[in-house]
Amino acid sequence: MRLMMCVLVLATSWCCTSAQDSTGIYRLRLSVSGGYQRSYFREQRAPGVEGLQSNGSSFLARGLWHPNHLLSVGLVSGLVTLARDEVAGEGRQTVSLSLTGIPVHLAFAMQTRGFQIGAGVGGYQLVSSTSVGGLDKSIGTQFELGVHAWLAYTLMLTERLGIGAEVSTHTLSYRGITSIAPHLRVEYVLVTY
């Protein structure tokens, strides 16, 4: 968390002191990204589960309004698969477990020369699924506060469409979950005025 804050501070400072992106144009940019995700848990996820790391995937969608200066602001949502496991239940039954999060964040970003750095603050609607022997299924939900940050590079193929890559992180400090996700991204300038 502290490292992430330091990176954000340094990167923001660099963005502010380097290039200007003032073209006199207001834009509404949409971007979607998706790919692999690695999550780190502070505590054991379930009895009998070895290791504190988990592989998953995530998909994020961002809508950012980019006015006539470096800062842009918008909303982020998506679907983040934090973990999946199977543990032994009673009577040799298998208990299947999964944990996903739906982020709902207010996002701030700065961009220059195709690079973008941003952070989102808000919450994650956590959804947990627990089923015994594939039959007896329970869904639990809980809203938790969290933050996410990303660093992206986008190559504009046309005036409106670009593709690129990004690295994003998710942190749910109360739950003790941190994720890092290298993603491919597609960006589209929806409105220009």
Place this chain on the structure above:
Amino acid sequence: MAVAVLLCSSCVQQLVDIDDVALDLASELRGVQRLDTAAFAHLSGVYRVEDGGGVAADSVALLWSGDEGSVLGEANALWCSLRGGLLGDTVKIVGTWRFTQGTNIGIMRLTVLPDEGGTALARGSNPGKDLVLRGTVSDASGGSVRPFVMRRRTNLRARLRGFWVIGHRGGARNSDRLGVSENTVEMIQLAPRLGCNAVEIDVVRTRDGVPIVFHDERFTPRTVQGAYILGLVENYTAQQIRAAARLVHGERIPTLHEVLDATMEQRRLGLVWVDVKQRAVLDSVLHAMVGAQQRARLKGRNDLRFLVGLPTAEIARSYMEHPLRSQVEAICELSTRWARDVEAEVWAPRWTAGLQLDEVQAMQREQRLCFTWTLDDPVFMNEFVTDGEFDGILTNYPTLLAAKYYTRRGRQ
């Protein structure tokens, strides 16, 4: 802003459990023999602190049973968790001390020398006021060693008769960092060492109707480890909870049946207050309590009382209409009128309503006990112990309440 966040996060003090000290009990107590029943009864008592080493002041109570004991002190809400026994004619005692309302912890090492009561204890006789515990206290790392001396003032045994020190959530909360989770079998086992002679436990219901001992209606990191069990308790079956969640100190979430059975094994517990958190769980709670009463009788625990707590009018009405009502005693947490209507054996108002001397005396004339809850403030605890007429107090700090009750002078 970011710098401020970084600075603040660096300043947060790491809280530690009482067992997180540099102490190897096994090697320290090598060769020590368990005290016999008579000896540990003689060791228990109220002691005058002659040198508190900055840890205790004035008087403390020592409770000893088998090879383990506790020192309870009013000053700093002291609790010492001790183990020990006989080494020849010397009693050797080692353990940890802790301010239960603070973060300070450390190590305590005491001995009873042969000519200061050790020989008498080894023979199983009462050393009386000649009993002196002498030793040191240090910080958690073993450094900053200071002398500690306490001399026995009076016997302990008769002191708590008729008064109930009731430990909330089975004895203490997770936030009290005792190394044991609240509302568990393990906490019930610890409760007598915290000074409790009664415990309150909380019951909620799983999706398949199993009463489990758990305080909250939702699973959160405050109470459970495990990423997958979250949200409402009633969303999950008992099997799912057992498979996917553990309490914060690694224990399984116990059923009501398991916890009631655990109370029967603790001879120093005489009363169990089963707090019903939802109306839907009342039926299964009453059935479990009737079963527990039968098992307790079979184990010779006729002295152990199981009472169901009625915190709301809705639950009280359901209790009044229930066919098992006549078989299960009740603690009414509502008004005196409600207590009479449900024919509760105990009336238990919230402590913020004050001493209520007239109401308490009226209830006691009707052969009802009176408890109050949940009293943690040391100043008000003092007032309730010295000026109040309550028969018991429910608290998150039973160590403090028991220390106040045992070490008070005057009224006995």
